[in-house]
Amino acid sequence: MRTRATVVRAVWSAVVIALLAVLVPLGAVAVWADRVLGDEEEYVVVMAPLAEDGAVRGAVARGAASALARQIEAGPVEAGAERLLGEATSSFVGTEAFRTAWNAANRAAHTAFTDALDGGSGDTVTVDLAPVVAEVKADLTADGVPFVDRIPVARTAITVMEYENLGTLRRGFHVLQNAGVRLPAVTLLLLGASVVFTRRRRALLVAAGTGFAAGGLLLAGAVSVCRRLTLDDLPADVDRAAAGVVYDALTAFLRTGAWAVLGAGLVLALGAWLSGRLPSRERGRISPRVSGRVPHTP
Known part of the structure; x- marks a missing residue:
């Protein structure tokens, strides 16, 4: 039993x-x-500290510079465009304006992510750098860099995750x-x-x-x-x-x-x-003492 x-x-x-x-x-x-x-505000809070990460800053700077350079076709400016834009974006990602743009980009990314999960197509998760590109363009324009003001601010996405079967x-x-x-x-x-x-x-x-x-x-x-x-x-x-x-x-x-x-x-x-173990040990210690107190009968 x-x-x-x-x-x-x-x-x-x-x-x-x-x-x-x-x-x-x-x-x-x-x-x-x-x-x-699933929560946009919490997603942005989680992603916000990455604006301070060197790897993320580097990826964003390269992505934004490449996106801007692809849209410049201005003769002598075109030859040094990528170098100039690379320096500008690398400098920009260390500013407070970048952190603001990064949060805006992540809000857009969360919207795109939830839209994809709610029935959209595609198999990637991306961050749209358009807010970052817009800020860099504004800075370069203020510095008097020629032709930059003519660059359109289009959607510029960098892929951070990719899945074979998003469905x-x-x-x-x-x-x-x-x-x-x-x-x-x-x-x-x-x-x-x-x-x-x-x-x-x-x-x-x-x-x-x-x-x-x-x-x-x-x-x-x-x-x-x-x-x-x-x-x-x-x-x-x-x-x-x-x-x-x-x-x-x-x-x-x-x-x-x-x-x-x-x-x-x-x-x-x-x-x-x-x-469950300790009480049994205590009983084991006490019982001999109790038995030892039993008076001896001659």
Whole structure:
């Protein structure tokens, strides 16, 4: 009978661990898709610090300079145009005006991204440099550089991510976005109900902590593997250093969440396990003393 009960507990613990190992990463990604990628303001907040990153600044400067140079056909100016524009854009990306233009560009990028996921076509995520180009053009015009005022400010995009099948990503994104905070909330609710109604709370908490830790570890591994695969699949003309910085910024929520859940799970599992071990040891220490106080009968 005891053997059968032990097997049932082991199976139940394995089920709890497996479910949490799956639901925890899915819940984290669902919240991330809804609250980070799906929200324009949060997206801009996440991307804003990248205006200070050297790799991103370099990629933006080169992209803007190349876009401007392609539109200049002005005889002697054309020969030195790319060098001049390169110096101008490199200088511009260190200014406060660039940070303002960068935020505007990312608002446009988020709109394009959500439009693509809402049914558009294409397989790339790009940042439109038109706001940056407009600012550089205004600076060069103010400095008296000839012919620059004639350059049209057209959409100038640099690719930061590319996917082979955006349709699959679109469907998955909508499922996760609709789940949002509901999935982790339902997971915690079910776990709480199980703790309330089970007779073996300690065993359940040990299994739950282990499941949380496993889920956090799987999430951290998935973010790392997806980073490598994403950067490896980029075209040769995409700046991998800048793309890596963008990926890391966008997935910072997931990485932080993964390690937080891993740590919390380990603390929960270890705490529940120790709570069942320590009392038994105390009883083992006390019982000899008690027996030693029994008076001797001659």
